[in-house]
Amino acid sequence: MYHPRELYPSLGAGYRLGPAQPGADSSFPPGLAEGYRYPDLDTPKLDCFLSGMEAAPRTLAAHPPLPLLPPAMGTEPAPSAPEALHSLPGVSLSLENRELWKEFSSVGTEMIITKAGRRMFPACRVSVTGLDPEARYLFLLDVVPVDGARYRWQGRRWEPSGKAEPRLPDRVYIHPDSPATGAHWMRQPVSFHRVKLTNSTLDPHGHLILHSMHKYQPRIHLVRAAQLCSQHWGGMASFRFPETTFISVTAYQNPRITQLKIAANPFAKGFRENGRNCKRERDARVKRKLRGPEPAATEAYGSGGGPCDSTLGGDIHESDPEQASAPGEVTTALAPPCGGPSAEAYLMHPAAFHGAPSHLPTRSPSFPEAPDSGRSGPYSAAFLELPPGPGGSGYPAAPPAAPFAPHFLQGGPFPLPYPGPGGYLDVGSKPMY
DNA sequence: TCACCTTACACTTTTGAACGGT
């Protein structure tokens, strides 16, 4: 393992870890400190965005008193809107797959992190209302530590086991459709299922870097801006959903979580009771292997579906709550919820998909496009301004604002100059606490 | 010895190219 301080001397040794969150459930017992109050919201993590808003409405600069941290996993969150930090009046977010998240949360959500990057399941899928249909917005997601503790699975529950590792440089995932109009975002749920988590501090793909055995909380940010690297921003709102808190792990610790994942994640279908990868089948395979080579063994599976072929119906968990959270809803198979590059986004910003104007700096060739972005060429965002004047919403146009914080344009400590939509952004050049 | 991490594996779903038909 690499120590972040060695890797990122620019971060300094002055990490100050926030006190732990008082827990309230069976999985995350009461904790390490009292009075934990959103240390991350005061951090410079999003300075790159906020700095551009200095001359705009100052809600964020002097935000109202923040509520207490969201309840720990296993507690029943209020059925109301997520906790939000607002400078976008009237904008609200709701978690589309909230029931699924709650199910995991009641057990104690764990997220696998791997060197190569692992997707989150459940993924954050939200629907947004109150946007100006004409204006353009960016959707961002990041993950922040919930407390200053490291956790350990004690057979039946998670318990704090010492201080957290020093916080790593923060990265932000930019939704592939960004920037898109308010109408676009409100048309259908916005899914962040392509977000990947890694434990590799040297990760070259720009995935969100987490420590294993730590508790994290995803946050979703909505920024009004015409372009990814726009110099002028029209407001910002940050949202967090208490039920999306999770503990990062390299291997599942709680067997109940494993079962939930297998039951709910379509990619894990093979591990269901009647799947080909179920324990019975795996044991049978091992026995066959021990007996000797049996080349036709796997072909037999594909030829007609054995007794454990989950594709032949009889799935114990037929529905996929992640894909269809509500009965009667159009499933993502038919209408992907903003998961990939959209035609609209392409039409509006073709340059974003094919590279930037020549006068702009180009992406470092040593730092390729995020693999899941679906883009082939290098991407550099154009520097455009929000059109001044009324955009049809009555929302005050942002006056000329300060340019981006330099570390945004420089990509922070990593050579990540200009992430494209669907890519990731390094912003953590400063300690967070 | 222990806790945690990495890797290979076999499976499934997703994605996109290549068709052919209208």
Added chain:
DNA sequence: AACCGTTCAAAAGTGTAAGGTG
């Protein structure tokens, strides 16, 4: 030429288990 639907192969995403590491 454009659009639509189908097919197929490759890529990507799963959890598991064995082995490695400190």
